Amino acid sequence: MSLNNVTDANALFLPAWNRVERTVKKTEESEQKKAMEMFGKALQNCEKASERIMDEHHKTVEESAKKNAEYHKKKAVYDRMKATAEEQRMINEQIVLNRLNQRNLLEELRSDEINRRELLESAARY
Numbered sequence: 001m002s003l004n005n006v007t008d009a010n011a012l013f014l015p016a017w018n019r020v021e022r023t024v025k026k027t028e029e030s031e032q033k034k035a036m037e038m039f040g041k042a043l044q045n046c047e048k049a050s051e052r053i054m055d056e057h058h059k060t061v062e063e064s065a066k067k068n069a070e071y072h073k074k075k076a077v078y079d080r081m082k083a084t085a086e087e088q089r090m091i092n093e094q095i096v097l098n099r100l101n102q103r104n105l106l107e108e109l110r111s112d113e114i115n116r117r118e119l120l121e122s123a124a125r126y
């Protein structure tokens with residue numbers, strides 16, 4: 001079966017198009033009112049669900065902010081401890097270097113004193 005033009009196609013499908021099931025039925029006012037009430041309840045339920053989701057979101061954000069603040073506090077304490085430890089290490093290193101320098105200076109002074117005595121003794125012999 002072939003359709004030569006749009007009119008033939010319309011003639012073929014028109015009976016199915018005009019079936020009773022496709023026609024809009026007139027609804028009664030009570031049914032419309034019931035449907036509107038159900039729609040209103042559905043909207044309220046959607047709004048409640050949306051509010052519940054937003055409340056959970058706010059709670060999650062608040063918990064995340066608290067955890068983030070705790071982390072930053074702990075990190076700040078750790079950083080201060082690390083900086084203090086580094087300062088103390090530098091001070092200790094400086095103390096060790098100063099002691100080594102003092103020890104070397106004392107050894108030089110002793111050797112100078114020994115050399116001076118030996119020179120005085122040798123000069124006194126001659």
